[in-house]
Amino acid sequence: MTNTIFVRQLKTMLTWLGIRNFTIGKRQIFQILLSLVVIMTVNASRCDADDESCVQEITDRPIIVVGSGLAGLSASIEAYNAGANVVLVEKEPRVGGNSAKATSGINGAASKYQKNAEIDDSVGTFKKDTLSSGDGLCVESLVDLLANNSASAIDWVSSFGVELSNIVFMGGHSQQRTHREPARPDGKPSPVGFNIVSALRKHAESLVGDKFAIKTGTKVERVITTKAGEDIVASGVQVSDSDGNREELIGTIVLATGGYGNDHTDSSLLQEFKPEVANLPTTNGPFATGEGVKMGRAIGAQLMHMDKVQIHPTGFIEVTDPNSASKFLAPEALRGSGGILLNSEGKRFTNELGRRDDVTAAIFAQKTTLKGVDNSPSVAYMLLNEDMCDKFGQPNLGFYKFKKLVRPVESLKDLAEEMGADVETLKETLSNYGKDADPFGKKVIPYTFNADSDKLWVAVITPAIHYTMGGLSINTQANIMADGSNRPIKGLYGAGEVTAGVHGGNRLGGNSLLECVVFGRIAGKSAATYTQDTLASARELDEPTE
Ligand SMILES: Cc1cc2nc3c(=O)[nH]c(=O)nc-3n(C[C@H](O)[C@H](O)[C@H](O)COP(=O)(O)OP(=O)(O)OC[C@H]3O[C@@H](n4cnc5c(N)ncnc54)[C@H](O)[C@@H]3O)c2cc1C
Structure with a gap:
């Protein structure tokens, strides 16, 4: 590897660490050494000497989306649409998570389908219902996003060919607003979650190529971080495949790993935060073991409402x-x-x-x-x-x-x-x-x-x-927040059931699929913007200086 390439990588890495000022002090020396270790690890595991494509991989950092339920699929598609490279990582052999099990529907207020059916609904009423269901614990700015973007979320999902014209009442709603598919003329069932996931999965599969990869059977084990001053910077993940082979992927991360409604592991979040219900049966799949929440906590992310199950x-x-x-x-x-x-x-x-x-x-x-x-x-x-x-x-x-x-x-x-x-x-x-x-x-x-x-x-x-309202705290850009500092963790985003705040203490039926679409899309776009901004800064630093 030439010196130029090495220096360019170092500069890129420093930029990712949030270091743009090259005054050398003890802290900077430590950060540079840390950067060198990360670069050497990446290069040792993935690059041959003098391999230009390796530099390409690092400078064209992907968005690594962890979890392929509705939140992960939505984030992946939007990140790709925003021009980013995407790697969608799923530990199970198949994509879909609990999203594919959803059977009631997805909420939308003032949607085109409601208008066609002359259902008189409004964003304001929907917001009120969601807040009142959440027992005063909802983060209002997130509920605003949920309600304001619900009709466009329904449009977005239906743009993949999912017809959502059968609208039903669900508990706690003051209007019919839970959208599902109508009965099929051929008499076959049309389970709404499965159909939405299938439509998005097919679209994602059509994108697979140089800029989009789907890795199933690949488990994310931890998030790699560094410190840059007060900030925690997430710079990649460690993954393992079913044979136990480990690899580090460097990039911006979107956690979309779902909830902990079936966490009966040794480190069970149900036992830790809500032991009185831990032995009830569950509707969740075996994969719902809260790994995203645990990985976030391990790097200093803020948890919220963990006892709300x-x-x-x-x-x-x-x-x-x-x-x-x-x-x-x-x-x-x-x-x-x-x-x-x-x-x-x-x-x-x-x-x-x-x-x-x-x-x-x-x-x-x-x-x-x-x-x-x-x-x-x-x-x-x-x-x-x-x-x-x-x-x-x-x-x-x-x-x-x-x-x-x-x-x-x-x-x-x-x-x-x-x-x-x-x-x-x-x-x-x-x-x-x-x-x-x-x-x-x-x-x-x-x-x-x-x-x-x-x-x-x-x-x-x-x-x-059925559902865990607790999880990682996010801001309105779906950036995961650090514990105790009121600062986002750089390079780490979250969407779907792994996050908390939208539903407060009690989720309204139909709001989870909606949350996955609304915040998955936001997370994908935010991660792409962060990546582009950071790479742009890195390129600026890379310009030859006089
Ligand atoms: C039976 C059932 C019916 C439901 N019906 C409805 C409904 O009608 N309407 C509604 O709004 N909500 C419904 N819900 C809730 C809703 O389906 C889920 O809350 C929502 O789909 C969660 O989506 P998600 O993308 O956040 O997570 P999921 O869809 O669960 O996807 C998470 C994915 O992440 C993967 N993963 C986890 N950890 C890792 C790791 N370490 N590395 C790699 N991959 C990992 C998992 O394998 C999984 O595939 C229902 C839930 C269930 C269980």
Whole structure:
């Protein structure tokens, strides 16, 4: 490697460290030595001597997006659109994360689909609902971004070919604003999260080439940092593949690693911050172990709201394995389409479309358990008629029927017996539903029941860990904040469930997919701008001086 190349790398590295003033003091000497170590490590692991392409790799620093759920995909695509090189790193063999499991929908206020359906919604109402759901803990500037960009997020997602014209009510919303795909004419299910992820994944795959790479089966183990004065500067990550081979990637980082809703590792964040719920079942995939939060904490990032864990009221109970630790989610859209919840007496006990934490607390308070099951979890019975099934989408329901999670009710007598209820009480509950003002304050009753003639469907549900509101603190550029200094960590961005602040103490259904798109896009653009600015400074320094 020639001296010129070496000096250029050193200057670039110094710039990345935030050092533009070359007055040499003890601290600068230390920083230069540190830079040399990083350069030598990079070159030793990745470059042959005199290899110009190696310099190219360093000076054309990529944006390293960690995690390929909706936040990571959105960040990658936007970073690429902003002219950056992108490496999307995913530890699982497949992209998608929990985003691909989402089944209810994505929120948008004053969207084109709402306008077409003549739904009178506004950004202000949406913001109010989100803040009120968050129990005063939401970071308002982030909620502003979420609400102001929600309609454009819906447009952006639909620009990849995802039709989001089926709009439903979800708990805690004052308007229909959760967008999902309509039932497909061919009768096949169209799960909204899977479809959105697939559309973005296909687009990302079409970009793969010199400037865009997707590395699956590659786990990020730690973030590499240096100090520049008061600042922490993130300059790359260490990754390992499934054979345990390690490599360092140098670049600007976007953490999009999702939450810790299934963290039962030795360093479990659930045990550390919310031990009382740690043993509940979960709807999350096995990858949701909070690695981004842990890596951030290890380099001095600020954590927020770590004890705020959302328990979804309705995880499906599988008759064959009622105590399983992993649950299929009974999507909130089932209740949004009209489904009601009953206790063992055959009575309703809550506003089914109340906030998730309220519905969960109400289920636990009923103390309804499964007859004949040892250590039965707290359960409730969800009832739907055909109109409600149609509204939810028969093809989507087909999966749950196939899995016997949603079963036909042979007769009210049989159902009452299964529940341990009196059949007349059950009939009365169905007949009275929606007749007068709702005793639990439910405002939206899409359909009522006819106890004598309705074909009914039942599902047994139990509360399950679903979402972790806690995570890394970010600013409005999606820059991850350092703990205790009110300064962003240079070169480190975050989006999606790994971050905290948007949802405060309790997330509104449909707001997570939206957060992934809005803040994923912001993180991608911010990371690209940071990279371009830093490289521009490096090039300035690289100009020959007189
Ligand atoms: C069953 C279910 C249904 C849901 N339904 C809805 C819904 O209808 N609407 C809604 O708004 N929200 C819903 N949510 C919540 C929402 O889906 C998630 O919160 C959101 O998708 C998280 O997206 P993300 O991109 O932040 O993380 P994820 O989609 O979870 O992606 C994170 C990715 O990072 C990878 N990763 C983690 N650590 C590393 C590492 N060290 N190195 C490399 N890769 C790593 C993971 O493998 C994963 O693929 C649902 C959640 C579940 C579980």
